[in-house]
Amino acid sequence: MRGAIVLAGALAMNAGAQAQTTLDAVKAKGFVQCGVNTGLAGFSQPDSKGVWRGIDVDLCRAVAAAVFGDSAKVRYTPLTAQQRFTALQSGEVDILARNTTWTITRDTSLGLNFVGVNFYDGQGFMVPKKLNVKSARQLNGATICVQPGTTTELNLADYFRARKMTFKPVVIEKLEEVLNAYFSGRCDVFTTDVSGLVSVRGSRAPKPDDHVILPEVISKEPLGPAVRHGDDRWFDVVKWSLFAMLEAEEMGLASKTIEQALANKDPAVQRFVGASGDIGRMLGLDNRWAFNIVKQVGNYGESFDANLNPLGFDRGINRLWTQGGLMYAPPIR
Amino acid sequence: MNRRRVRAVLYQSALAAALVLVAWYFVSNTAANLETRRIASGFGFLAREAGFEIGESTFIGYGAADSYLRALTVGLLNTFRVAAIGVVLATVLGALLGLARLSPNWLLARLAAGYVEAIRNVPLLVQLFFWYALISESLPGPREAFEPVTGVFLSNRGIAFPWVASWVPFALERPRLEGFNFTGGTALTPEFAALLAGLVTYTASFIAEIVRAGILAVSRGQVEAAYAVGLGRRATLRHVILPQALRLIVPPMTSQYLNLTKNSSLAVAIGYPDLVSIANTTMNQTGQAIEGIAIIMAVYLTISLGISAFMNWYNLRVALKGARR
Numbered sequence: 112m113r114g115a116i117v118l119a120g121a122l123a124m125n126a127g128a129q130a131q132t133t134l135d136a137v138k139a140k141g142f143v144q145c146g147v148n149t150g151l152a153g154f155s156q157p158d159s160k161g162v163w164r165g166i167d168v169d170l171c172r173a174v175a176a177a178v179f180g181d182s183a184k185v186r187y188t189p190l191t192a193q194q195r196f197t198a199l200q201s202g203e204v205d206i207l208a209r210n211t212t213w214t215i216t217r218d219t220s221l222g223l224n225f226v227g228v229n230f231y232d233g234q235g236f237m238v239p240k241k242l243n244v245k246s247a248r249q250l251n252g253a254t255i256c257v258q259p260g261t262t263t264e265l266n267l268a269d270y271f272r273a274r275k276m277t278f279k280p281v282v283i284e285k286l287e288e289v290l291n292a293y294f295s296g297r298c299d300v301f302t303t304d305v306s307g308l309v310s311v312r313g314s315r316a317p318k319p320d321d322h323v324i325l326p327e328v329i330s331k332e333p334l335g336p337a338v339r340h341g342d343d344r345w346f347d348v349v350k351w352s353l354f355a356m357l358e359a360e361e362m363g364l365a366s367k368t369i370e371q372a373l374a375n376k377d378p379a380v381q382r383f384v385g386a387s388g389d390i391g392r393m394l395g396l397d398n399r400w401a402f403n404i405v406k407q408v409g410n411y412g413e414s415f416d417a418n419l420n421p422l423g424f425d426r427g428i429n430r431l432w433t434q435g436g437l438m439y440a441p442p443i444r
Numbered sequence: 445m446n447r448r449r450v451r452a453v454l455y456q457s458a459l460a461a462a463l464v465l466v467a468w469y470f471v472s473n474t475a476a477n478l479e480t481r482r483i484a485s486g487f488g489f490l491a492r493e494a495g496f497e498i499g500e501s502t503f504i505g506y507g508a509a510d511s512y513l514r515a516l517t518v519g520l521l522n523t524f525r526v527a528a529i530g531v532v533l534a535t536v537l538g539a540l541l542g543l544a545r546l547s548p549n550w551l552l553a554r555l556a557a558g559y560v561e562a563i564r565n566v567p568l569l570v571q572l573f574f575w576y577a578l579i580s581e582s583l584p585g586p587r588e589a590f591e592p593v594t595g596v597f598l599s600n601r602g603i604a605f606p607w608v609a610s611w612v613p614f615a616l617e618r619p620r621l622e623g624f625n626f627t628g629g630t631a632l633t634p635e636f637a638a639l640l641a642g643l644v645t646y647t648a649s650f651i652a653e654i655v656r657a658g659i660l661a662v663s664r665g666q667v668e669a670a671y672a673v674g675l676g677r678r679a680t681l682r683h684v685i686l687p688q689a690l691r692l693i694v695p696p697m698t699s700q701y702l703n704l705t706k707n708s709s710l711a712v713a714i715g716y717p718d719l720v721s722i723a724n725t726t727m728n729q730t731g732q733a734i735e736g737i738a739i740i741m742a743v744y745l746t747i748s749l750g751i752s753a754f755m756n757w758y759n760l761r762v763a764l765k766g767a768r769r
Binding site: 192193196197200216217219220221222242250251252253254259260261264265267268269271272278279280281282283284285288289291292295296297299339340341 | 478480481482483484495496497498499507508509577580581585600601622623624625627634635712713714715717721724725727728729730731733
């Protein structure tokens, strides 16, 4: 039903509002509206005090810190996998930071622009230990729980087709309901991105040790934030907010040390914190945009450690390129 | 008199023009917005490969290599299947409950009244979750399935039972456990069973009240006259009360059939692959929400108008000649 409401919003969108950029609109209303997952520990989930936490949430906070100098100026819209694209397309949210896989279809015909990748992932399978399954190749004939409208759903079909195996999908939109179906034994297997499996096993399973994640990773799932197509200024702001977090980690700048960096004589650091040059102004922001991001949100590594380490995530390919990972920011100059 | 008519025509054309203008505004605005954001539009996607699997496909085969159009057809047939079976079962159960509520047997009447009040006052969505949880959580896994009758297996994968493998020579095939699940025979999935149970029990509670109202609306004199000419209770019900009650019952029953069919779209909450569920997936994979919603609306409108047309035809047939209004 929500889809229909969002759709009505899309129909009613005023052509006049198009002329104004998202950055101007965000500045005028005084906060960033961020579309996040309805509750995926480590990515976006409210904590016991109702404060949203996670690496996707941190990206939203970074953008708010860059635009307003205040990372708290974010409002969150929890979205299911099915609602997310319509919500962004129709302007209900300014950023979609909802562990969303970057694909060419989404980049082109869905009218989105992915700003980069904040988590490199891949699809995996989780099964109850008692089924004694050791490999995804043994899953012929299994009943598999999956969320609709995801790349997961398509990869799953591809994987079984390519191997001439069959399966029965049980497709439920709400994460809570699909997990109930899996944990109650309605399905033999739950599949999603490995990060999602780790998160769900750690935070939702009645007994985490009763479930194993199979060794096969069957797809590439680069997860990243997206903005609407056709608004380059806003695209730049969100993109470089993400890069600033990566660059800060590479430069060794963290929330606790960034104050001292103001006095650092290294020209690259000087540019980064806004003590020299006018990079912030080129983005249409305050010159201390990157300083504010690191000061209030932290660098990428800090965000990863705070949100994902407690759930048992390995940094793996999400390390910086300098440490053998894939995380790489273009030069900030 | 004449001026009044002219004014009426003027007002109505102004209203019509305003409506057309508003519609044109929305359509052109939407098209412009889709264009600026480079969001694909049109129905070309229907011929493309869907790429996702569907849990159950009743009358036609389906695989991930088939088109979106075929996937949507599977969804439509699944909607038809649950709606058609649901309408029949709800009518039977509702009629029995309605009669039970009027029964001289105190206990039976109270039980029926209790059923009606309890069921029709709880939201259907909640009841669907209840049925689904009941089936998927209280029943054992396939490897420990109940076998109440030989060859019939109850598990959280649904009800598996023997089915005809070939008609000539006639042969039944029994389900057997193979790997993760039962193969052979046929099975009702928990999603279908939960949806059907929810729709039938819920709609039956409304139908019961319609049947009761219809019977009570037959004038008392008719019954007394029937008794006076020596008809028994049963014969009175069959030949005097029900034929007259039916005429009163048909129009409100149409609404209940329409409700049941439209309510079947709540299937999406418990994972039964009905039209809405498949259309939602399609919208999300292709990003074409406007086309998807348009398809859903067109299909439900067509089904509903179809049911209405049939019921109107039936109503005219059973109505008293000369009593048409």
